[in-house]
Amino acid sequence: MQRRVAVPMGVLAVVLMGSTPIMSSRSRVAAQTRAAASAAPAFQADPFWPKPLPNHWILGSVTGVAVDARDHVWIVHRGLDSLNTRTESGLSTTPPTAEDCCLPAPPVLEFDPAGNLVSHWGGPGQGYDWPATPGGIAIDAKGNVWIAAAGWPEPPAPRGGGAGRAGRTGGAAGGAGGAGAAPAPPPPPARPADAHVLKFSPTGQFLQQLGKPGLTESNASKTSFNRPANLEFDAAANEIYIADGYGNRRVVVVDATTGAYKRHWGAYGAAPEDTAPAAYDPAAPAAKQFRAVTCVTLAKDGMVYVCDRGSNRIQVFDKTGKFVKEASVAKATLSNGSVWDITLSIDPQQRYLFVADGQEHQVLIVDRASLQTIGTIGTGGRIPGRFNAVGSVAMDSKGNLYTGETFEGKRVQKFTPGR
Amino acid sequence: MKKLLIGATFLTAIVGLNLTAGALERQAQNTLVEAPRFEVDPMWPKPMPNGWLLAETIGVGIDARDHVWIVHRSDKLSADEAGAAQNPPTASCCRPAPPVLEFDTDGTLLRSWGGPGQGYDWPISNHGIFVDHKGIVWIGGNGGSNGGKGDGQILKFTQDGKFVAQYGSAQQTQQAASNDTTHFGRVAKIFVDPRANEAYVADGYLNKRVAVIDADTGAFKRYWGAYGNKPDDTNMGAYDPDAPLIQQFRSPVHCADLSVDNLVYVCDRPNNRIQVFTREGKFVKEQQIAKRTGGDGSIWDVAFSKDPQQKYLFVADGKNERIYVLVRETLEVLTNFGDGGRQPGQFFAVHSIVTDSKGNIYTTETYEGRRLQKFVYKGIGKVPRTQGVVWPGK
Numbered sequence: 001m002q003r004r005v006a007v008p009m010g011v012l013a014v015v016l017m018g019s020t021p022i023m024s025s026r027s028r029v030a031a032q033t034r035a036a037a038s039a040a041p042a043f044q045a046d047p048f049w050p051k052p053l054p055n056h057w058i059l060g061s062v063t064g065v066a067v068d069a070r071d072h073v074w075i076v077h078r079g080l081d082s083l084n085t086r087t088e089s090g091l092s093t094t095p096p097t098a099e100d101c102c103l104p105a106p107p108v109l110e111f112d113p114a115g116n117l118v119s120h121w122g123g124p125g126q127g128y129d130w131p132a133t134p135g136g137i138a139i140d141a142k143g144n145v146w147i148a149a150a151g152w153p154e155p156p157a158p159r160g161g162g163a164g165r166a167g168r169t170g171g172a173a174g175g176a177g178g179a180g181a182a183p184a185p186p187p188p189p190a191r192p193a194d195a196h197v198l199k200f201s202p203t204g205q206f207l208q209q210l211g212k213p214g215l216t217e218s219n220a221s222k223t224s225f226n227r228p229a230n231l232e233f234d235a236a237a238n239e240i241y242i243a244d245g246y247g248n249r250r251v252v253v254v255d256a257t258t259g260a261y262k263r264h265w266g267a268y269g270a271a272p273e274d275t276a277p278a279a280y281d282p283a284a285p286a287a288k289q290f291r292a293v294t295c296v297t298l299a300k301d302g303m304v305y306v307c308d309r310g311s312n313r314i315q316v317f318d319k320t321g322k323f324v325k326e327a328s329v330a331k332a333t334l335s336n337g338s339v340w341d342i343t344l345s346i347d348p349q350q351r352y353l354f355v356a357d358g359q360e361h362q363v364l365i366v367d368r369a370s371l372q373t374i375g376t377i378g379t380g381g382r383i384p385g386r387f388n389a390v391g392s393v394a395m396d397s398k399g400n401l402y403t404g405e406t407f408e409g410k411r412v413q414k415f416t417p418g419r
Numbered sequence: 420m421k422k423l424l425i426g427a428t429f430l431t432a433i434v435g436l437n438l439t440a441g442a443l444e445r446q447a448q449n450t451l452v453e454a455p456r457f458e459v460d461p462m463w464p465k466p467m468p469n470g471w472l473l474a475e476t477i478g479v480g481i482d483a484r485d486h487v488w489i490v491h492r493s494d495k496l497s498a499d500e501a502g503a504a505q506n507p508p509t510a511s512c513c514r515p516a517p518p519v520l521e522f523d524t525d526g527t528l529l530r531s532w533g534g535p536g537q538g539y540d541w542p543i544s545n546h547g548i549f550v551d552h553k554g555i556v557w558i559g560g561n562g563g564s565n566g567g568k569g570d571g572q573i574l575k576f577t578q579d580g581k582f583v584a585q586y587g588s589a590q591q592t593q594q595a596a597s598n599d600t601t602h603f604g605r606v607a608k609i610f611v612d613p614r615a616n617e618a619y620v621a622d623g624y625l626n627k628r629v630a631v632i633d634a635d636t637g638a639f640k641r642y643w644g645a646y647g648n649k650p651d652d653t654n655m656g657a658y659d660p661d662a663p664l665i666q667q668f669r670s671p672v673h674c675a676d677l678s679v680d681n682l683v684y685v686c687d688r689p690n691n692r693i694q695v696f697t698r699e700g701k702f703v704k705e706q707q708i709a710k711r712t713g714g715d716g717s718i719w720d721v722a723f724s725k726d727p728q729q730k731y732l733f734v735a736d737g738k739n740e741r742i743y744v745l746v747r748e749t750l751e752v753l754t755n756f757g758d759g760g761r762q763p764g765q766f767f768a769v770h771s772i773v774t775d776s777k778g779n780i781y782t783t784e785t786y787e788g789r790r791l792q793k794f795v796y797k798g799i800g801k802v803p804r805t806q807g808v809v810w811p812g813k
Contacts, residue, residue, distance in 0.1 A: 047461035047763050052808050058759045086714060087768055087786045090738055097714035100739035102759030335499055335509035359502060360510045380472050380513035382790050384461050384763060388500065408787045411761045
């Protein structure tokens with residue numbers, strides 16, 4: 001606690017950077033003006049959470065963050081497949097090129113509220129298909145851990161190639177250090193597209209797999225998915241909501257115990273189509289279909305919030321899939337889009353949505369009733385409180401916000417409420 | 420009888436030692452040593468304006484006012500990092516900061532400049548920054564591809580970014596020429612000796628030498644290779660930790676810094692060694708660190724402690740992600756701090772290191788590290804041999 005007392009003013013400066021007048025972006029200043037008027041909640045980054053990992057472990061691209069009933073924070077990351085063995089994980093090669101550092105941490109990590117690593121597991125095993133690339137993570141009422149398999153059928157796109165949330169693998173790191181640079185590692189062998197979700201016990205014992213890699217079927221499938229990006233547990237109905245995904249254009253609901261298919265829907269509650277909409281154009285009419293469905297988040301009042309990332313929009317439904325409303329967020333955003341993941345505030349009314357915008361490298365604070373953006377947290381950068389491709393958000397029972405950064409962010413950060 | 424008992428006890432002790440050799444080794448590792456202590460300041464520097472980001476941050480220098488100067492490769496941001504700089508923009512944030520940035524002691528960004536301009540050749544890939552006793556900012560460059568054209572020049576600017584001089588020509592054909600006295604071979608770092616007004620050039624990524632030039636005219640004065648040998652550009656192949664040490668540097672020669680007692684400390688990076696010379700290039704001694712390190716090697720940059728004798732030498736190891744603290748006189752490694760990762764006090768390719776007049780350390784990270792970090796000097800104290808991250812209160 002002592003260290004937190006020592007730093008808050010500085011941390012505040014970091015978090016509120018987006019509001020300072022020297023920012024040239026007119027949109028951000030405007031957002032902060034609204035924030036002042038509507039008193040959006042304030043947060044401080046905690047630069048010393050989590051505690052350092054043991055064994056010279058480092059994180060790859062973080063694709064999912066969730067909080068369990070004990071306020072433990074679970075993350076899933078891509079591990080070695082997102083690390084550069086030449087520059088980043090020199091202990092991963094045979095023979096190793098480094099003496100001391102670094103190795104990828106296991107893909108699933110559990111931290112206690114103090115930031116201590118309390119369990120770690122994951123990776124290929126008997127009886128299931130570990131994702132080519134993991135997506136989001138969710139914890140159900142029994143503490144079981146659900147992981148979406150969001151990986152790509154083709155070799156990952158090059159850096160900056162709009163590979164989406166799944167991002168790039170390590171390649172040559174752009175010639176820094178230059179001469180004598182080893183050639184880029186060969187691309188990984190082609191694998192079938194991930195088309196499944198996995199369920200494990202809290203200790204990492206395999207329990208169930210829904211869907212099978214390569215069997216993507218269609219948007220009408222009741223047995224398979226197509227690169228599902230994320231998932232959410234509904235305790236009231238014992239159901240799992242699946243954001244399906246990078247390949248499909250729908251939300252799918254299954255029974256959390258049996259895995260049995262229950263229902264699905266597309267944008268506006270309509271049947272999802274297999275034909276992808278044209279590339280996003282801010283000037284064009286809103287697409288009738290989802291582009292990339294990267295989150296599905298439930299509010300206590302039964303509203304279902306869906307990230308249509310590629311369309312820069314949030315669509316809201318009831319639990320049966322009946323369309324309620326929608327809102328554009330940062331409408332001019334191109335490339336991956338602005339709405340990557342959503343979590344809700346802990347007040348009884350859940351007045352706020354926290355939206356990870358990994359294209360803009362910030363978390364948006366959105367008024368849930370109006371769906372208007374009323375504030376922002378962070379901006380681009382690698383120092384505490386800033387982001388590189390923030391793609392995951394989760395909130396604990398105390399109102400602490402946790403973020404996961406994918407691509408080259410490769411961090412989990414904690415933001416505590418208050419100024 | 421008594422003798423026998425003593426013998427038996429001794430035998431037991433020996434067996435016990437053998438059984439617990441690993442534990443003893445670990446204990447030795449954790450023995451506390453007296454060394455300069457540091458704590459990372461996670462809030463330094465302050466956020467930059469304009470949505471500016473750092474890319475590969477490839478050099479750090481300090482001026483007479485303890486302002487921190489860095490150089491980074493602003494063209495290395497990915498499209499999704501620098502969304503505002505794309506055409507059309509993909510986001511309202513962010514964009515590359517100019518290549519040369521000056522921070523005051525509070526970490527506030529002051530001046531910013533750099534990039535191509537009239538009368539000089541900005542490096543294909545800038546590398547290393549030094550602010551000399553006259554306030555001049557020196558920049559090297561290690562760009563180029565084998566067989567193509569590359570950086571053979573050093574640049575000098577005023578602190579406002581006004582071009583002063585260029586030594587060596589740009590667009591050199593990429594062939595090592597370590598005995599050439601007209602241009603350089605992809606320079607990693609420059610260090611100016613205020614007493615003799617000479618610049619020591621770590622030359623470099625193509626050449627395998629230290630070159631010394633007149634700091635005002637750029638005139639070549641002398642140069643040398645490993646052990647003070649005449650440099651030889653023969654390809655010696657990859658470093659092998661089990662082979663005898665070679666008689667030449669392996670590119671890149673990554674630093675050449677002069678101490679107060681006129682010794683030149685040279686980073687022979689892929690050979691995992693520091694070689695020490697007189698100012699004239701007479702070999703004095705050497706030390707390997709983390710000798711089994713492959714790839715980029717372990718000796719990336721050095722800096723001196725700020726006591727009058729410069730008792731300690733700090734060595735950045737961007738491969739094993741830590742800073743070594745050495746006794747300069749003996750080159751004994753006392754302790755190290757840091758580890759891999761993206762949090763404060765952790766590193767991804769810690770590339771450059773410098774100390775200010777208060778003894779604080781500043782580091783920059785290349786590749787995807789892309790940070791400038793400050794480690795506050797906390798005086799001499801007891802620390803373990805391996806410290807891990809140096810967080811406040813830890």
